[in-house]
Amino acid sequence: MNCKNVEDLILTDYPDGQMDEEQEKQIEKHLASCVHCREYELAVRKTVIVPFNNSERVNPPAVIWHKIKEQIEEEEEEEEELTSPFADLIRRIKSLLYMPKPALAVATIVIILLVTVSIIKLPSKNQEIVKVDPENQIECITYLINVFDQDSVNEDSGFETSIEEYFL
Amino acid sequence: MNDISEDTIIKALEGDIGSFECIYKACSGFVYNVAFRVVSNIDDAQEVTQEVFLTVYRKLESFNFKSSFKTWIYRITVNLSINYAKRKSKVQSRTVEYEDNKDFVKTIDSTGEKIEREQQEKDLSTLLEALNPDQRACVVLRSLEGLSYEEMAESLNININTVRSRLKRAREKLLTLRKEAVKNEL
Numbered sequence: 241m242n243c244k245n246v247e248d249l250i251l252t253d254y255p256d257g258q259m260d261e262e263q264e265k266q267i268e269k270h271l272a273s274c275v276h277c278r279e280y281e282l283a284v285r286k287t288v289i290v291p292f293n294n295s296e297r298v299n300p301p302a303v304i305w306h307k308i309k310e311q312i313e314e315e316e317e318e319e320e321e322l323t324s325p326f327a328d329l330i331r332r333i334k335s336l337l338y339m340p341k342p343a344l345a346v347a348t349i350v351i352i353l354l355v356t357v358s359i360i361k362l363p364s365k366n367q368e369i370v371k372v373d374p375e376n377q378i379e380c381i382t383y384l385i386n387v388f389d390q391d392s393v394n395e396d397s398g399f400e401t402s403i404e405e406y407f408l
Numbered sequence: 409m410n411d412i413s414e415d416t417i418i419k420a421l422e423g424d425i426g427s428f429e430c431i432y433k434a435c436s437g438f439v440y441n442v443a444f445r446v447v448s449n450i451d452d453a454q455e456v457t458q459e460v461f462l463t464v465y466r467k468l469e470s471f472n473f474k475s476s477f478k479t480w481i482y483r484i485t486v487n488l489s490i491n492y493a494k495r496k497s498k499v500q501s502r503t504v505e506y507e508d509n510k511d512f513v514k515t516i517d518s519t520g521e522k523i524e525r526e527q528q529e530k531d532l533s534t535l536l537e538a539l540n541p542d543q544r545a546c547v548v549l550r551s552l553e554g555l556s557y558e559e560m561a562e563s564l565n566i567n568i569n570t571v572r573s574r575l576k577r578a579r580e581k582l583l584t585l586r587k588e589a590v591k592n593e594l
Contacts, residue, residue: 251576256550258557287586288579291532292551296525300440304454305432308461309425316423 243277246270250281255289412477421468432461435478438553439485445536445548446489447496456492460485475562482555482563486545493541538585543578550575 246267253259254267271278321327412434419427439460444453463484471480536544549555549563561568 248576251579252572253557256557256575283583283586284579288535288547288582289551291528291535292547294528295532295552296529297437297441298444300436300457301454304436304440304457304461305429307458308432308465309429311458311462312425312428312465 241266241270243270243274246274246277247280250277250284254281255285414473417468417471417473417477420465428465431464435481436461439481442482442485442545442548442553443489443492445552446486446541446544447493448533448537452492452496456485456489459488463488476559479559479562482549482553482559483565486549486563490541490545493544497541535582535585538581539578543574543581546571546574547578 249259249263249267254264259267271281322331412431416427416430420431436457440453440457443456443460444450447453447456460481464481467484471477536547539547545564546560549560550557555563557568557571560571564571566574
């Protein structure tokens with residue numbers, strides 16, 4: 241056994257009592273003849289073994305059990321509700337109304353988009369009407385001018401309008 | 409840990425809260441102590457202990473009666489404690505944890521322990537806080553709970569040589585820390 245192997249065992253199996261008698265004897269033989277390893281063993285024992293041997297154990301407060309009991313009872317009540325005669329009916333209704341979160345999000349976005357598009361589209365339709373109106377107006381004005389011109393001509397013959405002329 | 413009969417476990421499995429309380433009484437001591445040493449403060453240890461027993465209750469039907477019930481509970485305790493400590497180390501500063509440890513020391517003092525005892529506890533907390541949660545769990549199971557390497561391997565779900573290497577690294581780290589502290593004192 242060389243010092244490196246002994247050091248490894250001093251950090252693990254040797255202080256933890258995980259070795260058989262034969263291995264332990266070999267380590268002790270090495271320690272008896274090697275000052276460096278003996279000092280190392282002492283430092284390990286003092287620093288990382290003894291402080292843990294004297295550690296304090298604490299008792300859990302009673303409140304923990306009360307909380308656990310409360311939670312278990314709550315969960316059991318929920319389970320009972322789920323196994324009641326109406327539970328199946330409630331589950332079916334829920335499944336009908338159920339919409340997974342991503343689907344709900346997509347539906348919301350689609351609705352928002354549709355509403356936005358329809359709001360934006362309305363003024364553009366109005367604008368089309370406005371574009372059409374001047375043409376109609378020009379046609380109307382042209383028609384009225386023609387009618388006015390005809391009436392002006394008829395005025396000379398002593399009749400008021402073409403309708404009056406018809407009735408007369 | 410007091411022995412828990414198979415009958416008690418079966419009754420608890422069937423929903424008998426009295427039997428589950430027997431399990432709690434037999435195991436809560438080591439669960440609480442392991443949790444406290446791994447998560448480093450009293451409030452978190454209480455939360456972890458609560459979570460351990462709720463997990464035990466919920467998963468009792470998955471317990472294989474061929475293996476040791478004690479090791480099974482140790483495994484749940486260590487897993488939850490390590491996860492809790494890792495999660496918390498990301499969000500909480502060391503200063504707060506140190507404050508919490510002082511509270512723990514005070515509770516011991518209030519029971520009439522001497523100042524020397526208080527100092528020992530403080531040193532122990534400092535040593536454990538120097539380790540990462542995995543190493544801490546290893547040291548706690550071995551040096552405080554006295555588990556064999558085989559039991560540790562089963563509780564931590566790692567092989568026995570990994571137990572050795574984790575213990576070795578943890579103890580080397582503590583030795584280095586001690587040397588540095590001695591140098592600073594000089």
